[in-house]
Amino acid sequence: MTNQEFLVRRARTSDVPRIQALVEPLVQQRILLGKDLVVFYEAVQEFRVVEDANGDLVGCGALHVMWEDLGEVRTLAVSQDWLGKGVGHALLGRLEADARELGLSRLFCLTFEVGFFVRHDFVDMGSETVDPAVYAELVRSHDEGVAEFLDLARVKPNTLGNTRMLKRLV
Numbered sequence: 306m307t308n309q310e311f312l313v314r315r316a317r318t319s320d321v322p323r324i325q326a327l328v329e330p331l332v333q334q335r336i337l338l339g340k341d342l343v344v345f346y347e348a349v350q351e352f353r354v355v356e357d358a359n360g361d362l363v364g365c366g367a368l369h370v371m372w373e374d375l376g377e378v379r380t381l382a383v384s385q386d387w388l389g390k391g392v393g394h395a396l397l398g399r400l401e402a403d404a405r406e407l408g409l410s411r412l413f414c415l416t417f418e419v420g421f422f423v424r425h426d427f428v429d430m431g432s433e434t435v436d437p438a439v440y441a442e443l444v445r446s447h448d449e450g451v452a453e454f455l456d457l458a459r460v461k462p463n464t465l466g467n468t469r470m471l472k473r474l475v
């Protein structure tokens with residue numbers, strides 16, 4: 306355990322059903338986008354999870370690389386019983402460390418939890434996007450998160466009410 310209460314670790318394939326179960330109530334509330342199990346398995350290397358002293362999975366979060374310098378924090382979720390106990394902070398810190406290790410300098414997220422991310426030095430992107438040459442490359446992606454980053458019209462239903470936020474890693 307990294308402290309007496311919980312451990313942040315890399316996800317394993319055996320965690321995937323528990324990650325989906327953790328996220329499901331938030332999908333029902335339209336806070337997070339629903340994903341099929343196969344999509345979670347394909348992304349398992351992107352995930353960090355938090356387990357409590359009983360080995361129960363109480364949090365998850367993922368880092369998705371979009372471009373040379375750019376990544377996205379995805380599927381950051383903490384179970385109801387563990388909210389406000391530093392699990393989200395620990396997960397985001399680990400994902401940021403992963404991002405630095407990969408050589409990224411900017412982190413994107415799309416969220417309703419603006420206060421939490423502001424307190425972690427994310428800022429509202431407004432209508433900011435990227436330079437035209439990079440835009441032309443990114444727009445070729447089939448990934449929904451990239452489309453959300455670019456603020457494309459086809460993903461407006463996903464972004465409605467959410468805030469596009471960015472953090473520059475130093």
Ligand SMILES: CC(=O)SCCNC(=O)CCNC(=O)[C@H](O)C(C)(C)COP(=O)(O)OP(=O)(O)OC[C@H]1O[C@@H](n2cnc3c(N)ncnc32)[C@H](O)[C@@H]1OP(=O)(O)O
Nearest residue numbers: 378379380381382383388389390391392393394414416418
């Ligand atoms: C990119 C995306 O995935 S966007 C989606 C973001 N996720 C969601 O919207 C899903 C729903 N929300 C959640 O699951 C959670 O609210 C999260 C992930 C946003 C935050 O998770 P939490 O574990 O509650 O965060 P954490 O406990 O670190 O911080 C929340 C507050 O708890 C308090 N807190 C932090 N550590 C402790 C602690 N050790 N003891 C008591 N309280 C604490 C602080 O007041 C903190 O406030 P701060 O934001 O000013 O630092």
